[in-house]
Amino acid sequence: MSSNQPTAMKLADYQPCAFRITDIYLEFDLADQQTRVTATSQVERVQQSCRDLQLDGKNLTLIGVWVDGQETDVAVSEHGITLADVPDRFELKIVTDINPIDNHALEGLYKSGGAFCTQCEAQGFRRITYFLDRPDVMARYRVKLTADKKTCPYLLANGNLVDSGETTKGRHWAVWEDPFPKPCYLFALVAGDFDLLEDSFTTQSAKVVKLQLFVDKGNSERGHHALASLKKAMAWDEQKYGLEYDLDRYMIVAVDFFNMGAMENKGLNVFNSKYVLADAASATDQDYFNIESVIAHEYFHNWTGNRITCRDWFQLSLKEGLTVFRDQQFSADMASDAIVRINQVKVMREHQFAEDSGPMAHPIRPAEVVEMNNFYSVTVYDKGAEVIRMLHRILGEAGFRKGMDCYISRHDGQAVTCDDFVQAMADANHADLSLFRRWYSQSGTPVVGLTSHWDKAKKTLTLNMTQYTPPTADQPHKQSLHIPVGIEIIPLSGKGERISRVIPLTSGQHSVTIEGVQCESAIAALTGFSAPARLDYQASLEEQMAVVLYASDPVARWDASQKLVSDALFDMAKQAHEQTIPKYIDSLFAGLLRQALSEPALIAEMLELPSFETLSQQREQIDVDGLLQARGKLNAHLGAVFAQQWRSLYASLSNPGYAYEQGQVERRRLAGVTLGYIAAVKDDDTAQMLQSIYQHSDNMTDSLAVLKACQTQNLPLFDTLMQDFENKWQDDPLVMDKWFSLHAGRQHEACLSTLQLLLCHGRYNVNNPNRVRSVMGTFAFYNTAGFHRRDGSGYRFLTDYLLELDGVNSQVAARLITPMLQYAKLDEDRQQKIRLQLLRLFEHKNLSRDLYEKVQKAL
Numbered sequence: 001m002s003s004n005q006p007t008a009m010k011l012a013d014y015q016p017c018a019f020r021i022t023d024i025y026l027e028f029d030l031a032d033q034q035t036r037v038t039a040t041s042q043v044e045r046v047q048q049s050c051r052d053l054q055l056d057g058k059n060l061t062l063i064g065v066w067v068d069g070q071e072t073d074v075a076v077s078e079h080g081i082t083l084a085d086v087p088d089r090f091e092l093k094i095v096t097d098i099n100p101i102d103n104h105a106l107e108g109l110y111k112s113g114g115a116f117c118t119q120c121e122a123q124g125f126r127r128i129t130y131f132l133d134r135p136d137v138m139a140r141y142r143v144k145l146t147a148d149k150k151t152c153p154y155l156l157a158n159g160n161l162v163d164s165g166e167t168t169k170g171r172h173w174a175v176w177e178d179p180f181p182k183p184c185y186l187f188a189l190v191a192g193d194f195d196l197l198e199d200s201f202t203t204q205s206a207k208v209v210k211l212q213l214f215v216d217k218g219n220s221e222r223g224h225h226a227l228a229s230l231k232k233a234m235a236w237d238e239q240k241y242g243l244e245y246d247l248d249r250y251m252i253v254a255v256d257f258f259n260m261g262a263m264e265n266k267g268l269n270v271f272n273s274k275y276v277l278a279d280a281a282s283a284t285d286q287d288y289f290n291i292e293s294v295i296a297h298e299y300f301h302n303w304t305g306n307r308i309t310c311r312d313w314f315q316l317s318l319k320e321g322l323t324v325f326r327d328q329q330f331s332a333d334m335a336s337d338a339i340v341r342i343n344q345v346k347v348m349r350e351h352q353f354a355e356d357s358g359p360m361a362h363p364i365r366p367a368e369v370v371e372m373n374n375f376y377s378v379t380v381y382d383k384g385a386e387v388i389r390m391l392h393r394i395l396g397e398a399g400f401r402k403g404m405d406c407y408i409s410r411h412d413g414q415a416v417t418c419d420d421f422v423q424a425m426a427d428a429n430h431a432d433l434s435l436f437r438r439w440y441s442q443s444g445t446p447v448v449g450l451t452s453h454w455d456k457a458k459k460t461l462t463l464n465m466t467q468y469t470p471p472t473a474d475q476p477h478k479q480s481l482h483i484p485v486g487i488e489i490i491p492l493s494g495k496g497e498r499i500s501r502v503i504p505l506t507s508g509q510h511s512v513t514i515e516g517v518q519c520e521s522a523i524a525a526l527t528g529f530s531a532p533a534r535l536d537y538q539a540s541l542e543e544q545m546a547v548v549l550y551a552s553d554p555v556a557r558w559d560a561s562q563k564l565v566s567d568a569l570f571d572m573a574k575q576a577h578e579q580t581i582p583k584y585i586d587s588l589f590a591g592l593l594r595q596a597l598s599e600p601a602l603i604a605e606m607l608e609l610p611s612f613e614t615l616s617q618q619r620e621q622i623d624v625d626g627l628l629q630a631r632g633k634l635n636a637h638l639g640a641v642f643a644q645q646w647r648s649l650y651a652s653l654s655n656p657g658y659a660y661e662q663g664q665v666e667r668r669r670l671a672g673v674t675l676g677y678i679a680a681v682k683d684d685d686t687a688q689m690l691q692s693i694y695q696h697s698d699n700m701t702d703s704l705a706v707l708k709a710c711q712t713q714n715l716p717l718f719d720t721l722m723q724d725f726e727n728k729w730q731d732d733p734l735v736m737d738k739w740f741s742l743h744a745g746r747q748h749e750a751c752l753s754t755l756q757l758l759l760c761h762g763r764y765n766v767n768n769p770n771r772v773r774s775v776m777g778t779f780a781f782y783n784t785a786g787f788h789r790r791d792g793s794g795y796r797f798l799t800d801y802l803l804e805l806d807g808v809n810s811q812v813a814a815r816l817i818t819p820m821l822q823y824a825k826l827d828e829d830r831q832q833k834i835r836l837q838l839l840r841l842f843e844h845k846n847l848s849r850d851l852y853e854k855v856q857k858a859l
Ligand code: TRP
Pocket: 119, 121, 122, 259, 260, 261, 262, 263, 264, 297, 298, 320, 373, 376
């Protein structure tokens, strides 16, 4: 690490900005190596005591600065410029040069393929011009783009097109104006050549909005699902929240080089092409689902994020937690409530619980930040959404809507805080949410303890609940939280009434007695994952089986079956030599198989073995080898014992021609899980069956299920099919990401040599984040056996790569390091090997702030 170590910013140090910028006129003369940016801003002093104007800037070549037309000297540093003793009100003109073609960090202005595009959130605008790069500075933007007409026929920016024309030398220009004041992180421009798909949407107040989707040439057929999703999202937000679109035009541009999923720039979203392009042959059902959800997410930001934005970046969850909650509600309405919910719970348990128990633990509103990009986290996004969901549960559907209405009307056009949001919710409902606010400032995963007693004579069930939040890396002491505990009481026999309640647990301990419990019952707690917490409840096997079979909450059924399987796996892992499989497993699976066709998607989730990551989150100490062996053994056992059932189930799950339609999606999902068990019986017959399915498949979901099954079981067929797949798809970047990922995730002895080959593959490109994630991300997150190799070579491999990637794109590097941060659960030997690699990173001379913050915390 270099001598000047990065320092943390603190929420407690927030100060309002001493200056205001009300209007800005930005002129771009676009060229690959040297783009000239002229920024003319109207600046006003807000605080008399502050004489100097400090502006943020990064990687800029300063050409000149003018104050009211007078060229001015400024002090230039690595982080920006300072103008001494400026007037109270003046016009500031700044000319800078920037280099888009060599910008591989993909922040600020860069080139993706042949197109210029920008990414300004969180602090990328400072790579475009010197500015007050903070979200509470909101200005009106007028933008002029000039570029080569042939390579850039489309010139786009936020808002409305107000003028355009041609200049000499084959160049042309366009001027855009956005009437809504906005923070600079929502600024965007795009210039390039695309195929354009157009449509329109008529709002509830009869305004006609032009919808435009820009995709790489030749891809327009793959854009229809995204456009249809956008229209659904627009209609849904009107119907659910009364929120209407506010500009005449909504543009989405798909690019191949993008650090994240997508970006909600006002009126001009920029998307990772992965979340736009789909057709049956190249995209899976999961891809279709993700596209619909990300398109909706960015659209919903127009109100929750853009019209009402964040005061400072510590408030990120204000817009992200709320918008994720809204997109989850939308997805649940579009598809299946239960399945959508189960997948969210998986994300929380696999990734968010892990973050909370590791060195990067932080509350959904962090108090301290070194590199903002590190806080676009599962905690801020997904736990943030869970916190909103708890509010929704506490206030009810109507109360939540009242709160939203109050929030929107009170704060439209402002940059506000999470407290402002909770206050609006409280005021609109006359509710006391003071205790609830702790969810914003406290990190960690609470443990809800439960014991119960049924009084046979009185027919009452007494529930004794406790809560306890273990200390986290960032906070040693924890307070009690307001935890809504969903409870379902289920007669053990399955016959009789089921009782559902939400019990608020607001202190360390709480008991309730429920009347009218007629018979001995099973209890499901934290039903529907009613709070982002763990449950500590010792239920008997009989009780757990009753929940699996009879609970009315599908999430509780799934949860109970996963718990039974997890316990079996841990039990097996503990046994030194011959692992034996608990008896109840066979009857559990026999029962599930019998129900499979009535609820295919739910049963698919229940039949699937819990992931290694989910398992890790359930124990303090993890025996990697024991658990992997147990998982493999259980998979093989179930494949063999139910061989006939899997085959006949698979046979009954066929679909007519592919459509992305709920019934089909559910059947394909179950078929995929089923195939995983069929492939566990490794004989010629199986190989033939898999090959035939692959050959006759008319869609990517089924094809990929075959490849995945072959990969997991390490079948020789894998290589044959992968060769075929590569020949077919080599020119398609999104599909090739799947190919790379399948190779990188294969858990076999030679996996490091495989990785080496992939990195040297002609289609590998360290500058493309999707490609990097498909190889190194898959390896580090999901190739458990390879990454955790005993000799530490997996950790070394990742570290070598991070050292290279960090110089190219530190944002992506900092995401890939995640699996190496959570080493505390591993055996001492592996822990030491990881620490060794973290030390190597720490001692590296030019480590980025992104990696520095994480490595330093982990050590
Ligand atoms: N606001 C974006 C979202 O919808 C997140 C995002 C996109 C982002 N690109 C980014 C965040 C680059 C940081 C850096 O969730």
